[in-house]
Structures are given as structure tokens and as C-alpha cells.
Amino acid sequence: MRSPRRRLKGRSRRSGGSGKGRSDQEQQGKGLFGIGKGNGAGHTPIDGFPAPEALEITPRAVKAGDTWFRTLAIVGWPREVSAGWLQPLLSWRGAADIALYFEPVANDTAARHLQKQRARFSSSLSKTGISDPMTEVAASDAEDIARSIARGESRLFRLGLYITLRADTLEALDAETYKVKVLCSSLLLDARPTTYRALEGWLTTLPLGADQIKRRRTFDTKAGADCFPFATGEMVGHASGILFGRGVSRTRTEATSGGGGSPIFVDRFALPNHNMLILASSGAGKSYTAKALTGRSDLQGDEVLIVDPDDEYVRLTQALGGEVIRDPTQQPKEDSRVVCYALGETEEAGLHGAVGQALGSVWQRVDKGPVRRRQVVVDEAYLMLRENPEASYLLWALIKRSRKRLCGLTIITQDLADVLSTTLGESIINNASIHLLLRQTEKAIDGIGSAFGLSEGERNFLVAAPQGQGLLLVGGERAALKVVTSQLEHGLCVTDPAALLVAANR
Known part of the structure; x- marks a missing residue:
């Protein structure tokens, strides 16, 4: 069964030919992503940035011009990280754009969240009456983080990681997707395509600073710092030696x-x-x-x-x-x-x-x-x-x-x-x-x-x-x-x- 596609042309669609029903952006001469009235080349640069002639959107990919894009969102993370642990992904040599979003959480919000989480873990353990190692470990982690925040030694951040891959054909894009998912698995990351949100995923990794997927994971200060793109887990060593x-x-x-x-x-x-x-x-x-x-x-x-x-x-x-x-x-x-x-x-x-x-x-x-x-x-x-x-x-x-x-x-x-x-x-x-x-x-x-x-x-x-x-x-x-x-x-x-x-x- 062929995947359904919707196509956005570079020239904005008009209603009845009279100009009525157009959005404010279109009335200003700009369409979606800055694509407005066509010129001789078929697209209009806005503020010096070129815009694609057309967008073709499928459930898992977007085609802009002659290039296909697919965005993967990280939905599963390892329990423990160390400095520089993301380096294999950040230094991957394929055609990819990687966006990392950090959003600080206010301490009072974090305290309330952790209190509810600890209460839920405690209730779960007392109801079952059976030792559950996973729940016990999670409860211990929540307890440690709560104490660290109370002492002012740490705070919480919500972090989102997205990877957009590029290729000339869908077949090549599928091959690149497989390679990156294998790499992510080796880092204990679970990478999933932004199915039916392919356009939003692509926009999320453009240099616009807008996370339209909002698939986030909560980290404390140390774990968040270990994810920072310019952190290194390598030893500085000595100048001599x-x-x-x-x-x-x-x-x-x-x-x-x-x-x-x-x-x-x-x-x-x-x-x-x-x-x-x-x-x-x-x-x-x-x-x-x-x-x-x-x-x-x-x-x-x-x-x-x-x-x-x-x-x-x-x-x-x-x-x-x-x-x-x-x-x-x-x-x-x-x-x-x-x-x-x-x-x-x-x-x-x-x-x-x-x-x-x-x-x-x-x-x-x-x-x-x-x-x-x-x-x-x-x-x-x-x-x-x-x-x-x-x-x-x-x-x-x-x-x-x-x-x-x-x-x-x-x-x-x-x-x-x-x-x-x-x-x-x-x-x-x-x-x-x-x-x-x-x-x-x-x-x-x-x-x-x-x-x-x-x-x-x-x-x-x-x-x-x-x-x-x-x-x-x-x-x-x-x-x-x-x-x-x-x-x-x-x-x-x-x-x-x-x-x-x-x-x-x-």
C-alpha cells in the first residue's frame, strides 16, 4: 500500500482567485516557510535565505527540492551516562543535522514533581508487597536527586534530542536510517521516526530554535552536562609525556x-x-x-x-x-x-x-x-x-x-x-x-x-x-x-x- 502524501507548492494556493481567505502571512507576500509569490526561478528568497520550490510530505519523510529528509526522535535513554558519551553520534560522518534542546525546570516545580514521583514509587512497592528491582532503583534515584536539589547542588533540565537525515532517494534514506539506529542502539538510545509528524521533525532540527516535537527526558545537572555537545570524556593528560x-x-x-x-x-x-x-x-x-x-x-x-x-x-x-x-x-x-x-x-x-x-x-x-x-x-x-x-x-x-x-x-x-x-x-x-x-x-x-x-x-x-x-x-x-x-x-x-x-x- 502506497503511503499517502500531501504536497505543498511554492506558490500559495488562493481561494476563488480574489485573494480572500488568505492568511496574514500570505497577504504580506509570504507563504509557509517564507515561500510567497513565485518569481521567475519558482521561489522567493526571504531575508536572504532561499526557500524550497515545493514540499512533498509523507508520514515518515519530507522532500524539499531534490532532497529527502527524515527525523528521528530519541525516546529511550540509558540509565547512566558519562562525559562525552554522545561523541560517536555527534561525530557521525553521514549527512545529518542533530538538534539538542535544553529546558531548565524551576526548582519548586522539580521538587513537586519529584515528591509525586517518590510517592508513586512508594505506593507501588507497598501495594505489590513483592520486591521489584527496577522500581526500587528508580525510587533510590529519585531520592538522591531530590536531596541534591534541596541542598542546592543540582537542578533539573528537560532535554530533547533529534536527528534529521538527508539523502537523494528514499532507498538511500532508509539505508542511512538503519545505520543511525544501529549506532544509537550501541549507545543505548532508542531512536524512532517522527511518524505523521515528519514536517514538524524537520523544522525542529532547522536553526530556528523551535522544538515542535517536544519529546523530552528529565536530566539532572551532571547528566545534562555530560550530554553537552562540546563536553569530552577524554583525559586531558599532560603537555609532556x-x-x-x-x-x-x-x-x-x-x-x-x-x-x-x-x-x-x-x-x-x-x-x-x-x-x-x-x-x-x-x-x-x-x-x-x-x-x-x-x-x-x-x-x-x-x-x-x-x-x-x-x-x-x-x-x-x-x-x-x-x-x-x-x-x-x-x-x-x-x-x-x-x-x-x-x-x-x-x-x-x-x-x-x-x-x-x-x-x-x-x-x-x-x-x-x-x-x-x-x-x-x-x-x-x-x-x-x-x-x-x-x-x-x-x-x-x-x-x-x-x-x-x-x-x-x-x-x-x-x-x-x-x-x-x-x-x-x-x-x-x-x-x-x-x-x-x-x-x-x-x-x-x-x-x-x-x-x-x-x-x-x-x-x-x-x-x-x-x-x-x-x-x-x-x-x-x-x-x-x-x-x-x-x-x-x-x-x-x-x-x-x-x-x-x-x-x-x-
């Missing part, structure tokens, strides 16, 4: 893109202490990330000392012109700026002892050597946290005392239980200014969420994050990021056997 990655949305993971956000630079030596913890599940990219950061630190002039139980850093060390040491008791050369204690050839039975000896050599250089910017990288830290008293003591000394020697410690491990089960592990968390959390398993996410105070959205992000994406926590700031590397860096950092085989056959 090394590149950690690019910011990404916490509500949408991008497995194939390079990360569309701003680059994030962090200078560990500008923080209260210089230690970093990298925590991730197996295969999430923790050693890859550590190697990329190690190479960049060397290029910045830092001395890097590496304890490498699996020989993963050997190729990188050699490429940087560093020194690879197989004997863990050996001291490196004085002028070596990158030193790797490669213990991959050590027998399994002697590995714990070799790790302890390598840490002893590292501590000797840090403690007795000249003071300079140094970084100590300890991969597979579980070898020091599990029944290895000598290595545990040396690691504790590095954590507690390296700051006074301008040294930062990087700990890399995959099991939070190893970290939290010991006093040393707790010291690692408490004495690290930088925490980089890459992809986590569903089994481990609750413990990690509790240890680092992650929100529900951040936990979901970490569970679903592709390889190389995660959360960077620096002091009181946090940001979702994707680790990015050059082709040269990638070749030195990758350790996946399949990837190495492909590279060797090229």
Missing part, C-alpha cells in the same frame, strides 16, 4: 577503527609517584602495550630496565640498541640505556630464583647508580607474588623507595587475585598513580570493579572491549582509550605466533 593511545567511547567499542578521539599523553614523572599497573586478561594486549610504552620512553631519553621471564622484549631491546643479559646476576654496562634480563632460557624449576636475582641486579643499579629518569618493567608479576620471598621483598623496595631515586615501576599481570591476595599486591595498587585496565573476563570483572570503583557502564565496557582497548585511570581522571602503534612499533611489539609467522613470510 608519551602517547598512551587515543580516546574512544565507553559505550561503544570499535574493533576495527584506530580510535576516533584525541591522543592521550601521560608523563608518569609529573605524578605523585611514578608507578604503573597494567592489568588484563590473557590475550588482551597487556605485554604489547607495555612494549609500545617502553619503546616510547626510551626515545624520550629514559633508562629502561626490564625483567622478562619469557624473552618477549628481546627483539625490541635489540632494535633500540639495548643490552640483552641472560645471566641474572650480571650488571649491565654503564652506558646501556635499555637493559633486558631475558630469562626465557632458564629452566622452570629455577625461574623463581632467576627472577629474584634479576630484580636484585635491577635494584642495585637503581639504588647505587646515578640519579636519572628510569623505568623498571616487570612482566608476569605473578612470579614475584606467588611464594617468592626474595623477589617480593625487592619488588616492595622498588614500589616504596624508587620515587626518591626518580624511578618508576611498571607491573604487568593478568590475575587480580594474585594482586589482592598479598600485602605486596595491595601496595602495588595503592602506590601506583597509573592503572591501565584492558579487557577483563566476566568472572574477574566484579572484583576489579570493586577494587577500582568502576561504574556498571565501565565494567560492561571492559568485558566487551576488543584487544588493545581499556580504561586508563590517572589520579582522579579516567578515560577509555585504544592503544595505537605505528607499523614499525607493531612489528616489534607483536608476540602472537600466528602474526609472527605471517611477518616472517613476507
Whole structure:
């Protein structure tokens, strides 16, 4: 069945040819949208703005000239948002106009509304006599907002979000609509066409400041600020430092893109202490990330000392012109700026002892050597946290005392239980200014969420994050990021056997 259409011509329709019955606007020579008496070109510009020759209106689209328009109104929102969460939608590269309307609500009106809402929730819970988690959460949220408004810490806003898409044909418009609805779904937004209000929807997203749909959702000050188009959820970082990655949305993971956000630079030596913890599940990219950061630190002039139980850093060390040491008791050369204690050839039975000896050599250089910017990288830290008293003591000394020697410690491990089960592990968390959390398993996410105070959205992000994406926590700031590397860096950092085989056959 063909959709009904009504067509508005550029020339206003007259009644009886005498001019009677015309509106005041038409009598002034202006029709709908400033379209008045036709000139030779078929339309009349008003105040310097061109007007369409005609409008063709269907239940879900409007055609102005040769272009079709469809407006989507957001009718469903996520329960929790963070700064910059709308960035994937606002930076979408398709042909679209996005309008965001903010309307402040007077505090007395907000108080009355919240009082009625709380009474309704309370009545609903008491009538059923059965615990309803959704109602209980909504009641708790209303209680928190009411208290915040009463203290003058917040206020309410009514927010409307509308997206108008453009295309040359209806088929192309349908395709664009599908893409945007999928994008909105990934942000937990429910986008619906303004059916039978297509004209009003289009006008709402024109730069007229008139919301003719009025599909609004109530937000408090913080949530409303997080929706502001120029807000960012990305970490500002430091003017100096090394590149950690690019910011990404916490509500949408991008497995194939390079990360569309701003680059994030962090200078560990500008923080209260210089230690970093990298925590991730197996295969999430923790050693890859550590190697990329190690190479960049060397290029910045830092001395890097590496304890490498699996020989993963050997190729990188050699490429940087560093020194690879197989004997863990050996001291490196004085002028070596990158030193790797490669213990991959050590027998399994002697590995714990070799790790302890390598840490002893590292501590000797840090403690007795000249003071300079140094970084100590300890991969597979579980070898020091599990029944290895000598290595545990040396690691504790590095954590507690390296700051006074301008040294930062990087700990890399995959099991939070190893970290939290010991006093040393707790010291690692408490004495690290930088925490980089890459992809986590569903089994481990609750413990990690509790240890680092992650929100529900951040936990979901970490569970679903592709390889190389995660959360960077620096002091009181946090940001979702994707680790990015050059082709040269990638070749030195990758350790996946399949990837190495492909590279060797090229």
C-alpha cells in the first residue's frame, strides 16, 4: 500500500482567485516557510535565505527540492551516562543535522514533581508487597536527586534530542536510517521516526530554535552536562609525556577503527609517584602495550630496565640498541640505556630464583647508580607474588623507595587475585598513580570493579572491549582509550605466533 502524501507548492494556493481567505502571512507576500509569490526561478528568497520550490510530505519523510529528509526522535535513554558519551553520534560522518534542546525546570516545580514521583514509587512497592528491582532503583534515584536539589547542588533540565537525515532517494534514506539506529542502539538510545509528524521533525532540527516535537527526558545537572555537545570524556593528560593511545567511547567499542578521539599523553614523572599497573586478561594486549610504552620512553631519553621471564622484549631491546643479559646476576654496562634480563632460557624449576636475582641486579643499579629518569618493567608479576620471598621483598623496595631515586615501576599481570591476595599486591595498587585496565573476563570483572570503583557502564565496557582497548585511570581522571602503534612499533611489539609467522613470510 502506497503511503499517502500531501504536497505543498511554492506558490500559495488562493481561494476563488480574489485573494480572500488568505492568511496574514500570505497577504504580506509570504507563504509557509517564507515561500510567497513565485518569481521567475519558482521561489522567493526571504531575508536572504532561499526557500524550497515545493514540499512533498509523507508520514515518515519530507522532500524539499531534490532532497529527502527524515527525523528521528530519541525516546529511550540509558540509565547512566558519562562525559562525552554522545561523541560517536555527534561525530557521525553521514549527512545529518542533530538538534539538542535544553529546558531548565524551576526548582519548586522539580521538587513537586519529584515528591509525586517518590510517592508513586512508594505506593507501588507497598501495594505489590513483592520486591521489584527496577522500581526500587528508580525510587533510590529519585531520592538522591531530590536531596541534591534541596541542598542546592543540582537542578533539573528537560532535554530533547533529534536527528534529521538527508539523502537523494528514499532507498538511500532508509539505508542511512538503519545505520543511525544501529549506532544509537550501541549507545543505548532508542531512536524512532517522527511518524505523521515528519514536517514538524524537520523544522525542529532547522536553526530556528523551535522544538515542535517536544519529546523530552528529565536530566539532572551532571547528566545534562555530560550530554553537552562540546563536553569530552577524554583525559586531558599532560603537555609532556608519551602517547598512551587515543580516546574512544565507553559505550561503544570499535574493533576495527584506530580510535576516533584525541591522543592521550601521560608523563608518569609529573605524578605523585611514578608507578604503573597494567592489568588484563590473557590475550588482551597487556605485554604489547607495555612494549609500545617502553619503546616510547626510551626515545624520550629514559633508562629502561626490564625483567622478562619469557624473552618477549628481546627483539625490541635489540632494535633500540639495548643490552640483552641472560645471566641474572650480571650488571649491565654503564652506558646501556635499555637493559633486558631475558630469562626465557632458564629452566622452570629455577625461574623463581632467576627472577629474584634479576630484580636484585635491577635494584642495585637503581639504588647505587646515578640519579636519572628510569623505568623498571616487570612482566608476569605473578612470579614475584606467588611464594617468592626474595623477589617480593625487592619488588616492595622498588614500589616504596624508587620515587626518591626518580624511578618508576611498571607491573604487568593478568590475575587480580594474585594482586589482592598479598600485602605486596595491595601496595602495588595503592602506590601506583597509573592503572591501565584492558579487557577483563566476566568472572574477574566484579572484583576489579570493586577494587577500582568502576561504574556498571565501565565494567560492561571492559568485558566487551576488543584487544588493545581499556580504561586508563590517572589520579582522579579516567578515560577509555585504544592503544595505537605505528607499523614499525607493531612489528616489534607483536608476540602472537600466528602474526609472527605471517611477518616472517613476507
